[in-house]
Structure formats: C-alpha cells, structure tokens
Amino acid sequence: MGKCRALERSCYIGDESIECARFYRSNVYKKIGYHDDTLVFSEDKDVDLRVREAGYKIGRIKSFIIHHEGKNKLFNQLKKRFYYGTTGERYVKKHPKAAFRQANVLFRPAYLRNSKLLAKHPIFTFGMIILRITELTAFATGMIYTRLLSKKLKA
Numbered sequence: 390m391g392k393c394r395a396l397e398r399s400c401y402i403g404d405e406s407i408e409c410a411r412f413y414r415s416n417v418y419k420k421i422g423y424h425d426d427t428l429v430f431s432e433d434k435d436v437d438l439r440v441r442e443a444g445y446k447i448g449r450i451k452s453f454i455i456h457h458e459g460k461n462k463l464f465n466q467l468k469k470r471f472y473y474g475t476t477g478e479r480y481v482k483k484h485p486k487a488a489f490r491q492a493n494v495l496f497r498p499a500y501l502r503n504s505k506l507l508a509k510h511p512i513f514t515f516g517m518i519i520l521r522i523t524e525l526t527a528f529a530t531g532m533i534y535t536r537l538l539s540k541k542l543k544a
Contacts, residue, residue, distance in 0.1 A: 393513050393520050396513045404498070406491070406497075410437050413436070418436075424436055427476065428476050429476040463520075467527040471530055472531060473531065474530060
C-alpha cells in the first residue's frame with residue numbers, strides 16, 4: 390500500500406487543487422480566522438483556500454515534505470477516511486468547487502499529466518486506483534452515517 394500511496398503523491402507535485410500551503414505569516418493566519426475547528430476533512434486545504442481567496446500570494450520552496458508511507462494499514466486508512474467523512478459535508482458546503490475536484494479520485498488532471506509515470510508502474514497504479522475507490526467509499530459512508538445520525542438526533 391505504501392508504494393501505491395507514494396506513486397499517487399508523486400502525481401500531485403505542483404497541483405494546487407491537491408497541494409496546500411503549510412506555513413503562513415501569523416498576521417495572515419489571524420486575518421482569515423485561523424483553522425475552522427468544525428472541520429476534520431481538508432482543514433488544511435480550507436486554510437489554503439481562504440488565504441488564496443483573501444488575495445494573498447502563496448510561495449513555493451524547493452524542499453519537499455517526505456511522507457513515510459511504509460507501514461500504513463488499509464483498515465487504519467479506511468477508519469481515517471470514514472472519520473474524515475463525518476465532517477465532509479461541512480467542507481463541501483463551504484468549498485463546493487474544491488470539494489468536487491478533490492472527490493474526482495479517478496480522473497484527476499494530475500493523473501493525466503503523469504500518465505507515463507503511471508504506465509511505468511501498472512501494478513502500483515492499479516493498487517492506487519483500488520485504494521482511492523476504497524477510501525472514497527469509506528469517506529462517503531462516514532458522510533452518510535453522520536447525516537443519518539443527525540436526522541435521528543433531531544427526531
């Protein structure tokens with residue numbers, strides 16, 4: 390699973406629809422109202438989008454964040470995606486266009502741009518696709534569960 394995830398992440402380098410800024414000036418962070426603590430899913434992307442919408446320029450450094458993808462367990466990843474799904478609807482309402490781009494797990498422009506790289510690693514590419522579909526299913530299940538639970542609590 391780690392190699393599938395690493396291949397996926399390599400496709401996103403430079404893709405602003407997926408990547409987000411990691412460091413902000415404190416005055417900018419304060420001006421946009423800090424993190425939205427009602428979000429679990431894409432709370433970092435939410436900050437990035439609000440900084441961009443406020444008109445601030447986002448810079449880029451040459452260094453990369455290295456993700457250790459070695460020992461991720463599928464069940465743990467699916468639990469995490471389910472948990473993300475519990476606040477997914479809030480994010481979708483807040484950033485519908487960005488959420489639509491993020492939900493497009495199979496036909497992302499990043500995959501088309503990196504089609505040669507993906508073709509070089511067909512087994513990991515297939516694994517990446519299966520992983521993304523499975524994670525999206527867990528995420529959607531978390532959204533549905535939360536919606537049903539909230540209706541039950543209101544009744």
